[in-house]
Amino acid sequence: MRSAAERRLAVAIALACACGNLSNEDVAYLEAIPQRGALRLSVPAGASGQPACAIGPADVWTSARTTGDAINAGLDGILAMVETIRGFPPSTRAPDQRTWGPWPDQSHPGVQARVVIARELDAQGVPWRWIYTFAARRPPGDWLPILEGEFFGAQARDGVGRLVIHFENSRALGIANPKDPTFPGRLYYDLTGDPRTISLDLTDNPLGFGLVGFDYFWAGYNDGHGRFDYALPPDANGCRAEVTTWFTAAGNGKGALHIHCPLVVDGYSNICWDQSSCLTYVDDPFAVIAACNGVKPCKLGNAASCPALP
Amino acid sequence: MKPCSALCVAALLAALPASAERRFALVIGDPKGGAGTRPLRYAERDARRIHGILTRLGGVREDDARLLTSASAEEVRAAMADLDLKTQAAKAQGEETLLIVYYSGHAKDGDLRLGDSRLPLADLREALRNSSADVRIGLLDSCQSGAITRSKGVRPVPAFDVQASSTRPHGLVLIASSSADEESQESDELSGSFFTHYLASGLLGDADASGDGKVTLAEAYAYAYSRTVGGTAETRAGAQHPVYLYDLGGAGDVVLTELSPARGALVFPAGDEGVYVVLDGSRRAVAEVAKSRGGERRLALAPGRYLVKKRDGDVLLVGEMHVEEAAIEVADARLTRRPLSDDPQKGASGPRWSMLGSLGGQLFFDQAARNGLFPPAALAGAELTARDDLGHELAWGIDFAVGGGSANLKLPGVTPIGLRFVELGGGASLWRDVGLTDSLTASFGARVAFLSIWRTFPGHPELPRQNFFTLTPGIETMFSWRFGERLSAVVRGRLNYLFYNVDQNQSLGFVELAAGVDYAFGR
Missing domain, CATH: 3.40.50.1460 (Rossmann fold)
Structure with a gap:
């Protein structure tokens, strides 16, 4: 049986009740967080089916797609951590800051996670800078930043930002994936215009995400063409190729390979391919392209078949 | 006699005419x-x-x-x-x-x-x-x-x-x-x-x-x-x-x-006798006729629908009469025999129940609040009302309403975000009816209600669904016009207070306007 005081208290609570997560400001904070879809390297797949290629398959371009997929998978994993907060309202709301958590990381027992997003407003009250930190800890340990970011603009889909992924901390906490790098990775993105660019600096992270250490760069234009810079793992001779590719929306393109070999070989090779990822032109003084069969210098196909790209 | x-x-x-x-x-x-x-x-x-x-x-x-x-x-x-x-x-x-x-x-x-x-x-x-x-x-x-x-x-x-x-x-x-x-x-x-x-x-x-x-x-x-x-x-x-x-x-x-100049009348023929009770559309007694056999009796009534009842032993004689310009004869033979339990006046002294169905809208006064948080909403509702229950001309009611709409959330520097929202509200009201004329009534009262709102952002899967619940006290006024035996047209206005506390503590006011039809049960 409830006492009269308890009943009065219950009534007072009911009268004072105003609860929920209906918040325009929360929407503004969530719109400042980059989405997986927005930070995605788009590399055209080209025509389906693999016909017999006259010169040979453009393995370099095929590597571009697998590299892009690896980067996208890595970014997805990173942003998935951040997007966790979309599933529940902020724990605390301050005028220019929101905090989510701490909450127990369901994927990693014993680990707590927390996200803090702060913003700065200009004189007109428009947000111009957002700073966010995703941190984790194993109590009673200290909070370690897993991801730190900075974003300029009001909405992530068309702003400029950077992310620092502290793989060293996620490894220290035991929450890293096996393929994750071991040193901090830095991501820069600029979605303000045409092209949109994404840069993933894994220079200090050999084999992070299964990729060689490199400053990966992607630019995508509104009409579908773009550029992708990446690196190929060393071949049997220890030669490593850094590749700059330009591609059309249809999937044909051209690439320049900067070849670094242990024996002081350093130079460029050029290739072009069609929509079916078949080589149409090869100019490879070092015969690193398989279609050259080791014959140096190697010149195959017709340069006129190359698309008119920068 | x-x-x-x-x-x-x-x-x-000696009587001198009224018109002289x-x-x-x-x-x-x-x-x-x-x-x-x-x-x-x-x-x-x-x-x-x-x-x-x-x-x-x-x-x-x-x-x-x-x-x-x-x-x-x-x-x-x-x-x-x-x-x-x-x-x-x-x-x-x-x-x-x-x-x-x-x-x-x-x-x-x-x-x-x-x-x-x-x-x-x-x-x-x-x-x-x-x-x-x-x-x-x-x-x-x-x-x-x-x-x-x-x-x-x-x-x-x-x-x-x-x-x-x-x-x-x-x-x-x-x-x-x-x-x-x-x-x-x-x-x-x-x-x-x-x-x-x-x-x-x-x-x-x-x-x-x-x-x-x-x-x-x-x-x-x-x-x-x-x-x-x-x-x-x-x-x-x-x-x-x-x-x-x-x-x-x-x-x-x-x-x-x-009586003669009156345009409409009920005429009780000479051959019938007994006590006849004439009820209006609200089943309230308008007049009685205590009649003996042998003389005709005329009841001059205003145009309208009436129910005449007479107890005859263990049964009721009941007839519905529509008085217009001509006199209508109320002969026992034309009345319907019903059991006493079907007395149309039964319960007339208790609360009068009715159900109001309404359509209307809701508008918050604060322009910033209307931006996404509480946009103008369309509402459809129903209200169960008991009149003359707690006291003379006092009425209480419980109501529910559902509604919603769509709007654009405009945030500084952000592309407007389309949203849809659904509202569920309900409350309890207490008011006083004031009869202005026989068919027009004004009502004034207070109401305590709850308001729940859910909103989603179609095309923005990255944004979670949001909701809000609160209690909203307020006042209300209503005008009803009875246009049928059981039906009244109603317009209603409510002025409500809402305490919002998510982004910031804020006192908000909003108005709800509605029009509808009230159906009276049993009377």
Whole structure:
């Protein structure tokens, strides 16, 4: 049986009740967080089916797609951590800051996670800078930043930002994936215009995400063409190729390979391919392209078949 | 046998028609009597009934009649003074004049209680005595109202002693519903006071003992006296005895209502007998006819739908009548036999239930709040209402409404974000009904409600669904117009307070406007 005081208290609570997560400001904070879809390297797949290629398959371009997929998978994993907060309202709301958590990381027992997003407003009250930190800890340990970011603009889909992924901390906490790098990775993105660019600096992270250490760069234009810079793992001779590719929306393109070999070989090779990822032109003084069969210098196909790209 | 056969003969000789003179009426109804009294349930309805009868059948022009409900003593005095000026102007033009003052309300300790103000009965009597009108008639339906006749030391008697004469009457008649030491009683079954109910029934035609199509003052009093005494004989308070002071100079009786000119009527044929009760569309008693076999009885009613019922042994005879311009015969043979349990008046004294269906909208006053948080919404709702349950003209209701809409959320520097929202609201209301006319009612009250809102962002899967719940106290006003037996058109406005506390603590106000149709159950 409830006492009269308890009943009065219950009534007072009911009268004072105003609860929920209906918040325009929360929407503004969530719109400042980059989405997986927005930070995605788009590399055209080209025509389906693999016909017999006259010169040979453009393995370099095929590597571009697998590299892009690896980067996208890595970014997805990173942003998935951040997007966790979309599933529940902020724990605390301050005028220019929101905090989510701490909450127990369901994927990693014993680990707590927390996200803090702060913003700065200009004189007109428009947000111009957002700073966010995703941190984790194993109590009673200290909070370690897993991801730190900075974003300029009001909405992530068309702003400029950077992310620092502290793989060293996620490894220290035991929450890293096996393929994750071991040193901090830095991501820069600029979605303000045409092209949109994404840069993933894994220079200090050999084999992070299964990729060689490199400053990966992607630019995508509104009409579908773009550029992708990446690196190929060393071949049997220890030669490593850094590749700059330009591609059309249809999937044909051209690439320049900067070849670094242990024996002081350093130079460029050029290739072009069609929509079916078949080589149409090869100019490879070092015969690193398989279609050259080791014959140096190697010149195959017709340069006129190359698309008119920068 | 009615108790006034002798006076009816005299009345036939002496009654002067209602249309031969200029008539004025002041009709007052006040349910409240100030400290120490309980509100009357039917005082205002009584006043409206008498006002309607006098202006429709009593020869009182609309602009010569004053209907005061819940007025103060000063307003009554002012209305009397105003009518006296009009009376003087009429007399200056050579017209014979008659003034009727009717009062339904509280009286105590020698005063009429008009809310918190008081009007001494002696003052009213003197005001009537000094009025410029040739004939002044005071009709008081209130407790201990017989005190107004004390100066003459009268006793309750069933009929006037009317003298036949060729000269027009002049002077004062005071009729009170109860003697100086009696309570005047109301009846939920009659939806009015006993005295006024029978007075009204008589004026509508049942008091026309002579059958000449005119109801005289003597006929009306005799009828109201006998029916009131009979009707209250077995009540807990005991029999109530109307009294009168008759001080008419000259001679003759006064015709209070003329039935013949009335456009519509129910006619009870000569061959039938019994007590017929006439109910209006709300199943409230409008009049009674206590009829013996052998004479036709005519009840002059305003156009409208009525239900006539008569108990005949173990069954009810019930018939629905639509009174328009022609007279309608109410023969027993045309009435439908029903079991007593199907009494259409059953439950008329209890709460009156109704269901309102409405469509409307909601608008927050604060422009920033309208941006996404609480955009203008369309609402459809239903409200279950109980009237006259907690008190006379008090009503309570519970309501629910659902609605929603779509809008764009505009944030600085962000592309407008489309959203959809759904609202669910509900509450409990308490209000007071104020009858403006027979069919138009205004209501004012308060409401405590809850409001739940959910919103989603189509095309933005990255944004989670949001919701909010809170309680919103407010006030409301409503106007309803009865256009059918059970149906009323309703417009309603609510002013609400809402406390929002997610982004910041904020007090918000919003308005809800709705229109709908109210359906009355069972009555």
